[in-house]
Amino acid sequence: MAKKTLTTRVAVSEPKTLRIGLIGYGFMGRAHANAIHQAGHFFSLNRRPVLQAVCGRSEDQLRAFAESWQVAHTETDWRKLVAREDIDAVDICTPNDSHMEIALACIKHGKMIMCEKPLALDGKQGETMVKAVEKAKLPNLVMYNYRFLPAVTLAKNIVAAGELGKIFHYRANFLQDWTISKDLPQGGTGLWRLDAKVAGSGVTGDLLAHCIDTARWINGDIVSVSAMTETFIKERVHTATGKKQAVKIDDACAFLARFENGSLAVFESTRYARGHKALYTFEINGEHKSLAWDLHDLNRLSYFDHSVSSDRRGWSSIHATDGDHPYAGKWWVPGLCLGYEHSFVHALAEFVQSLANPTAPRNYPDFRHALGTQFVCDAVLEAARTQRWIKVKRS
Numbered sequence: 001m002a003k004k005t006l007t008t009r010v011a012v013s014e015p016k017t018l019r020i021g022l023i024g025y026g027f028m029g030r031a032h033a034n035a036i037h038q039a040g041h042f043f044s045l046n047r048r049p050v051l052q053a054v055c056g057r058s059e060d061q062l063r064a065f066a067e068s069w070q071v072a073h074t075e076t077d078w079r080k081l082v083a084r085e086d087i088d089a090v091d092i093c094t095p096n097d098s099h100m101e102i103a104l105a106c107i108k109h110g111k112m113i114m115c116e117k118p119l120a121l122d123g124k125q126g127e128t129m130v131k132a133v134e135k136a137k138l139p140n141l142v143m144y145n146y147r148f149l150p151a152v153t154l155a156k157n158i159v160a161a162g163e164l165g166k167i168f169h170y171r172a173n174f175l176q177d178w179t180i181s182k183d184l185p186q187g188g189t190g191l192w193r194l195d196a197k198v199a200g201s202g203v204t205g206d207l208l209a210h211c212i213d214t215a216r217w218i219n220g221d222i223v224s225v226s227a228m229t230e231t232f233i234k235e236r237v238h239t240a241t242g243k244k245q246a247v248k249i250d251d252a253c254a255f256l257a258r259f260e261n262g263s264l265a266v267f268e269s270t271r272y273a274r275g276h277k278a279l280y281t282f283e284i285n286g287e288h289k290s291l292a293w294d295l296h297d298l299n300r301l302s303y304f305d306h307s308v309s310s311d312r313r314g315w316s317s318i319h320a321t322d323g324d325h326p327y328a329g330k331w332w333v334p335g336l337c338l339g340y341e342h343s344f345v346h347a348l349a350e351f352v353q354s355l356a357n358p359t360a361p362r363n364y365p366d367f368r369h370a371l372g373t374q375f376v377c378d379a380v381l382e383a384a385r386t387q388r389w390i391k392v393k394r395s
């Protein structure tokens with residue numbers, strides 16, 4: 001006899017939506033669109049993020065993006081997007097020189113803000129943004145995404161539990177090699193990072209800002225810095241003028257720092273480390289334990305515990321994919337890896353979760369945290385310029 005089958009209509013309770021307007025459909029536009037699509041499926045959120053509208057300047061590319069990510073509304077002027085009544089939050093994924101202007105317009109229109117890093121071109125702009133967003137009491141997030149990788153959050157939790165004892169050293173690198181050719185122009189789509197007017201700085205604001213954010217989050221405030229920078233290629237053709245112009249960004253930067261907790265740090269970043277595409281690493285050495293992490297093997301945290309008997313003591317490698325590792329339990333079964341893109345999903349989920357309980361401590365970097373990182377970047381550039389130790393301004 002044929003088995004009886006049943007078709008049931010399931011009553012799906014729809015949480016309230018968080019309607020997001022995304023500005024910029026480039027690298028970060030795609031990373032954020034993916035996070036907006038995924039967050040509500042893997043995290044239990046009281047508001048479901050929805051990509052309501054997207055803004056970009058090229059109509060063709062905008063249409064292709066909107067089709068690919070199923071976005072119902074498009075705008076070619078970001079001013080129109082931030083004014084839309086069907087948007088609750090604006091996601092700023094444009095180059096650094098536009099962050100302040102867009103954020104201030106969002107505040108005027110009462111929108112929550114998710115902003116890419118660095119917060120602004122410099123600390124002065126950042127201060128204006130912090131003042132305005134805090135006065136308006138609007139939720140705000142800055143996408144320092146590396147914090148949200150399970151192995152990095154695990155490092156933070158181990159340090160916060162005091163397991164390392166006194167911390168002596170923090171060292172971090174962010175190495176790339178994509179600007180070595182002298183024929184690479186500066187400015188315009190794709191190469192705005194080489195134009196100081198648009199980027200604010202070179203590797204300091206682009207790459208070291210990530211290292212500084214992670215370091216401050218795990219190891220506390222940085223109080224003073226001494227630095228050197230270099231611009232290896234002094235002139236490049238500007239895409240806007242077709243003429244050779246001075247390159248004003250730092251191609252490489254190395255700096256020493258003192259943390260408030262007494263530990264010492266060495267940071268290095270360059271786009272001239274042949275063979276390295278995006279090698280972000282950090283290591284922390286404490287009295288009892290050391291920790292190390294490497295973006296190329298991002299699910300692992302290297303761990304050294306001096307309390308183990310000397311004949312068994314050595315570096316071990318924690319594969320942070322178990323259900324009790326940060327965020328990992330929200331995804332697959334133990335042992336299966338997460339990737340770069342998940343860090344954005346986790347950041348967004350933390351932000352949305354916090355909306356339900358605005359007075360609880362925030363588990364994500366906001367404008368004020370990002371201003372602290374901006375002040376460190378400013379101090380690093382000033383130290384390199386003046387060849388002096390510089391005290392870092394407090395955010």
Ligand SMILES: NC(=O)c1ccc[n+]([C@@H]2O[C@H](COP(=O)([O-])OP(=O)(O)OC[C@H]3O[C@@H](n4cnc5c(N)ncnc54)[C@H](O)[C@@H]3O)[C@@H](O)[C@H]2O)c1
Pocket residue numbers: 023024025026027028029055056057078093094095096098116117118143144145189190206
């Ligand atoms: N969190 C991270 O790991 C990470 C990684 C890369 C970039 N970023 C940051 O994200 C931001 C964007 O970088 P990206 O790599 O996505 O750059 P990108 O060049 O790939 O994309 C920038 C986008 O902004 C658009 N845009 C520029 N001006 C605009 C305007 N006036 N109106 C509307 N759209 C405009 C461009 O058309 C493009 O779509 C930067 O602030 C960068 O520092 C962060």
